[in-house]
Amino acid sequence: MLSHRNKRLIRKFTRKRIIIYGTVLAVLVVLSFFAPYFAPYDPIQISMEGRKSPNVDHIFGTDRLGRDILSRIIYGTKYSLSIGIISVSIGLVFGTTMGVLSAYYGGLVDTIIMRFIDALLAFPGILLALVVIAVLGPGLFNVMLAVGISTVPEYARLARGKVLSVMQLEYIEAVHSIGGSNIRVILKHILPNISAPITILATLQVGNAILVGSGLSFLGMGAQPPTPEWGLMTAEGRNFMSQAWWISTFPGIAILITVISINQFGDGLREAIDPYLKE
Amino acid sequence: MINYTIKRIFEVIPVLLIVSIIVFSVMHLLPGDPTLLMLAGAEGGSIPQERLDELRIIMGLNKPLYEQYYNFVTNAISGDLGTSIRLRTPVTEILLQKFPYTIKLSLLGLMIAIFLGVLIGLVAALFKDTWLDHISMTFSLIGVSMPIYWLGLLLILIFSINLNIFPSSGATGWKSIVLPALTLGFVSAGLISRLLRSSLLEVLNEDYIRTAKGKGLTDKIILIKHALKNAMIPVITILGLQFGNMLAGAVVTETVFSRPGLGRLVVNGILWKDYPLVQGTVLFIACIYVLVNLFVDISYYWFDPRIKLK
Amino acid sequence: MDAKQIIEIEDLQVFYNTGSNLFVKDNNYVRAVDKVSFNIFEKETLGLVGESGCGKSTLGRAILNLRPIHKGSINFFENDQMINKKETNRLSKKNNQIIFQDPFSSLNPRMSVGDIVKEPLDIHTKLKNSEKISRVRELFEMVGLDPGFIYRYPHEFSGGQRQRIGIARAIAVSPKFIVCDEPISALDVSIQVQIIKLLKKLQSELGLTLLFISHDLSVVWYIADRIAVMYLGKILEIGSKKEIFQNPKHPYTKALLSSIPLPDPIEERKRGKIILEGDMPSPTNPPVGCVFSTRCPNYMPECSIGEPMLSPKNDKHSVACHLI
Numbered sequence: 001m002l003s004h005r006n007k008r009l010i011r012k013f014t015r016k017r018i019i020i021y022g023t024v025l026a027v028l029v030v031l032s033f034f035a036p037y038f039a040p041y042d043p044i045q046i047s048m049e050g051r052k053s054p055n056v057d058h059i060f061g062t063d064r065l066g067r068d069i070l071s072r073i074i075y076g077t078k079y080s081l082s083i084g085i086i087s088v089s090i091g092l093v094f095g096t097t098m099g100v101l102s103a104y105y106g107g108l109v110d111t112i113i114m115r116f117i118d119a120l121l122a123f124p125g126i127l128l129a130l131v132v133i134a135v136l137g138p139g140l141f142n143v144m145l146a147v148g149i150s151t152v153p154e155y156a157r158l159a160r161g162k163v164l165s166v167m168q169l170e171y172i173e174a175v176h177s178i179g180g181s182n183i184r185v186i187l188k189h190i191l192p193n194i195s196a197p198i199t200i201l202a203t204l205q206v207g208n209a210i211l212v213g214s215g216l217s218f219l220g221m222g223a224q225p226p227t228p229e230w231g232l233m234t235a236e237g238r239n240f241m242s243q244a245w246w247i248s249t250f251p252g253i254a255i256l257i258t259v260i261s262i263n264q265f266g267d268g269l270r271e272a273i274d275p276y277l278k279e
Numbered sequence: 280m281i282n283y284t285i286k287r288i289f290e291v292i293p294v295l296l297i298v299s300i301i302v303f304s305v306m307h308l309l310p311g312d313p314t315l316l317m318l319a320g321a322e323g324g325s326i327p328q329e330r331l332d333e334l335r336i337i338m339g340l341n342k343p344l345y346e347q348y349y350n351f352v353t354n355a356i357s358g359d360l361g362t363s364i365r366l367r368t369p370v371t372e373i374l375l376q377k378f379p380y381t382i383k384l385s386l387l388g389l390m391i392a393i394f395l396g397v398l399i400g401l402v403a404a405l406f407k408d409t410w411l412d413h414i415s416m417t418f419s420l421i422g423v424s425m426p427i428y429w430l431g432l433l434l435i436l437i438f439s440i441n442l443n444i445f446p447s448s449g450a451t452g453w454k455s456i457v458l459p460a461l462t463l464g465f466v467s468a469g470l471i472s473r474l475l476r477s478s479l480l481e482v483l484n485e486d487y488i489r490t491a492k493g494k495g496l497t498d499k500i501i502l503i504k505h506a507l508k509n510a511m512i513p514v515i516t517i518l519g520l521q522f523g524n525m526l527a528g529a530v531v532t533e534t535v536f537s538r539p540g541l542g543r544l545v546v547n548g549i550l551w552k553d554y555p556l557v558q559g560t561v562l563f564i565a566c567i568y569v570l571v572n573l574f575v576d577i578s579y580y581w582f583d584p585r586i587k588l589k
Numbered sequence: 590m591d592a593k594q595i596i597e598i599e600d601l602q603v604f605y606n607t608g609s610n611l612f613v614k615d616n617n618y619v620r621a622v623d624k625v626s627f628n629i630f631e632k633e634t635l636g637l638v639g640e641s642g643c644g645k646s647t648l649g650r651a652i653l654n655l656r657p658i659h660k661g662s663i664n665f666f667e668n669d670q671m672i673n674k675k676e677t678n679r680l681s682k683k684n685n686q687i688i689f690q691d692p693f694s695s696l697n698p699r700m701s702v703g704d705i706v707k708e709p710l711d712i713h714t715k716l717k718n719s720e721k722i723s724r725v726r727e728l729f730e731m732v733g734l735d736p737g738f739i740y741r742y743p744h745e746f747s748g749g750q751r752q753r754i755g756i757a758r759a760i761a762v763s764p765k766f767i768v769c770d771e772p773i774s775a776l777d778v779s780i781q782v783q784i785i786k787l788l789k790k791l792q793s794e795l796g797l798t799l800l801f802i803s804h805d806l807s808v809v810w811y812i813a814d815r816i817a818v819m820y821l822g823k824i825l826e827i828g829s830k831k832e833i834f835q836n837p838k839h840p841y842t843k844a845l846l847s848s849i850p851l852p853d854p855i856e857e858r859k860r861g862k863i864i865l866e867g868d869m870p871s872p873t874n875p876p877v878g879c880v881f882s883t884r885c886p887n888y889m890p891e892c893s894i895g896e897p898m899l900s901p902k903n904d905k906h907s908v909a910c911h912l913i
Contacts, residue, residue, distance in 0.1 A: 252425070
């Protein structure tokens, strides 16, 4: 019933790494959808009592407005996960399209697109995202767009390289010989054959997108108060490090755990899918 | 060799051109009237239309776009990047004053990154599969998975507030650069250590090394030195990229540690809506990065004979 | 041979530009096909032989419009009437197909073999899906494959089976003309025989016209009716199989024929082999005059002046050589 190949795959997916981190991620996803059921307090409920250190009532303490940190972290899960997924999706779609068109049509199109990509790469890391924010203004969605745009060059380069090597293969010429249109070649023959490395790149990017995105929020360019976004929360506790270390520390731990889980899960997935893939 | 250099320089020019177009567009894609923003920031209250029009003409905003762009580029090449709205000083002056801080920080961060990264990667590879390896790799995993700003804050918490060894802000004295540089370097170190570990393992597996493994200690050290040299090649390849990461990381790090520098200028510029400042700083940073990469490429070409044959 | 011609090629030139881009203009052309003229007749198999790099693959693909033509014309005929350019473009993909040499790179690894063979039907017909699938099964049977395999993937098949799939794809929309680009060169010898026999069978069953490209004269002997000999972008000799094998006129043809091993070792030792010296010159820089002049054992000074044309100008047996 199941082909030999599928049986092997299933065996690999039950490896330790995937299970452990997959579970963590599953928990995070559940938290992002069902935050109200898990959070002990209302995340934006201000209390006159001000900041409190971690105690029995508030496991992670409260911030300077008396809001429970644990609840805020739970509610903030969805923002971080969204930033990761949506940014990467934006980058993937635009970047892959550019790379595919560049490689397929070649010539002037290729030169122009690739020079543009080179120019985007001239802005190191977060700087490109900052430029986009400068134009669009602060806000959570703008952060996703900004981070997405900053990931476009990597996809474009990867897609272009893979498409160029696929185009050397005869089955591409075969489609032309039977009368297939360019669209057919790109959609049915090129894209399926480059989807694996592109997907792998995407899994590598999600964690980084969350780091950059929350960084933008930390700088005040992303989510705005009172949104319980983890980067923003870290920024809010910045001036109280000596009096109330917990305000900044716990949101950071949350980001750390999330990104580690995503990276390790992605690593495990990649090993399962293609153990011969060399980095 | 010269041919390659010239070719690379020629390739860089259209890139810089496009960069300048992108940067130029920042100011002109903005919603709202830049003159209004400028004056509202400086003088407050409602401004008579004639003042706005006057300023438009002074700033040259009434000219066609391509002419504005041309002026922008020619000015930039001759060193005029406009004037900061908020600080009322020429942007170029501000940049020249602040950029040494960022460069110092970036270079120190890079050195720490290489030192830490190579050390950890080396240890991990040599003691592969032992607890030392696992700890090292956990270290790097944490390094690449943690937000830089958070690491900065943690270091402040531990070393400034609790231990009082290093200051948490400012740029006076050598002590003030330690924590920021560590913050910057740590993330990169994580990346470098992983890369070095796998690269070194690959080199160490090669046959000629295995046959030599039977020899004594001093020979082993020579062996390791030699293997290390080969294994460093992929690390050196990404050096230019890592420098870019330093520049990017500086943006956040300078903010966390309240250090003057280019990163801080960009962030503040955006928050103040001081667009000439943002424009000039971003252009400056991008150009530095492009030139550094160009330099790295050319010198790498010089050192590695295999590339010459391509 | 009074058969109708279906393809007429006149003074065809297919050149490749090497290494020029926006900034650097390179005047080095690869003269892959250099002023070639011949006809292909209905239901015949024309063998096109030559060594690697002589341009035969390029010629085959150019006929199918898979390579840009520099100069010259390729005209298609139906019932002795020339089909005009617009009609040609429309019908061409349906009527003219190709079978590739490499069974491993000519099938999309991500598509089921059934889908691969179905694709021409998707493009050219408006049949219902169920009808297409039964046609695919029919095609599988025609090429000697179990129709139950249509949901499998290319990597599950051997080289010979993959070639059969490639053949099924080529005949899917009932073409009239098929370019066979060294279809058996990449296969084991025992499989080669099976595939060649299959091609011959299909040709007679479906009334196909074939352009059979190969570097192996013994294979061509089996399947071709006429043979054209190509070298460095030019046709040096063309004629019926009997004529070429029994009465070769061009020195190059003679050399090629002498390299076919005879089954009888005594006969083999008795006959004198013609061994050519040197390598084929670069197609970017062909010799002046006759392209074969640098290696021809019968070389005379007039061979370097002026190019010999194919004569006599009929299709029974023509040769391009000054010494004839």
